[in-house]
Amino acid sequence: MSQLIVVRHGQAAAFSADSDRLTELGERQSAVLGEYWAKCGVSFDEVIIGGLRRHAQTEAQVAAAYQRAGLPWPKARVVAGWNEYDAKEIMQLGAALRERDPEFAKLVTEFEAAAGTAEQNRYFQRMFEVIMARWIGAAVSAEHVESFEAFHTRAAAAFEEVLGATGNRKVVVFSSGGPIGVTVQQALRAPKPVAIEINWRVRNTSLTEYVFGRGRLSLDSFNVTPHLEGTDLATFR
Secondary structure, X not given: OEEEEEEEOOOEOOOOOOXXXXXXXXXXXXXXXXXXXXXXXXXXXEXXXXXXXXXXHHHHHHHHHHXXXXXXXXXXXXXXXXOOOOHXXXXXXXXXXXXXXXXXXXXXXXXXXXXXXXXHHHHHHHHHHHHHHHHHOOOOOOOOOOOXXXXXXHHHHHHHHHHHOOOOOEEEEEEOHHHHHHHHHHXXXXXXXXXXXXXXXXXXXXXXXXXXXXXXXXXXXXXXXXHHOXXXXXXXX
């Protein structure tokens, strides 16, 4: 049997012009994960990262921790199927919805008023969940924005590629909350939209673990952060 661990990236710079990068806290979360694994003697046969900068930065911090400990770390392979949905592009779909849906328009106004405050995340989530539900149901779309079906298909294919390889292997993937939600939804054989509901709860640098092989797949753990226990480093966004 083989083992797969899917890691969500460290905290990224949400609400900034360059959001596809780790914050200082995100870098620390990632380094702590690497230090924890190195201390526990965890080793991997294969390392996969999505194609986003925050995925590469998270993996680089873990790799550096292994290097400091004098331990081997495989060269990472980039697989774009593990990329997150494009939240910024999806939010652009809300412009038309704002004009015709007074309730959504109110949520947008409340978020804009909370920008830069401690409540920013909470108001963003309220607004974002509404537009995401419309995106999932194809109630809002545009040619340049990846559809939910297209996102789900590529993330599921990336997951299946790992599961379909032969041999007993230990694989780690550095990805994002959306694709992690897809892996859990697929493992549980739940309806596709459940992937996004799961996505909301995925912590930064959390671990979701699977055992697979011989046509079998078991979800061993979801969203665990043993490396962050006893610290104040845990975040969702």
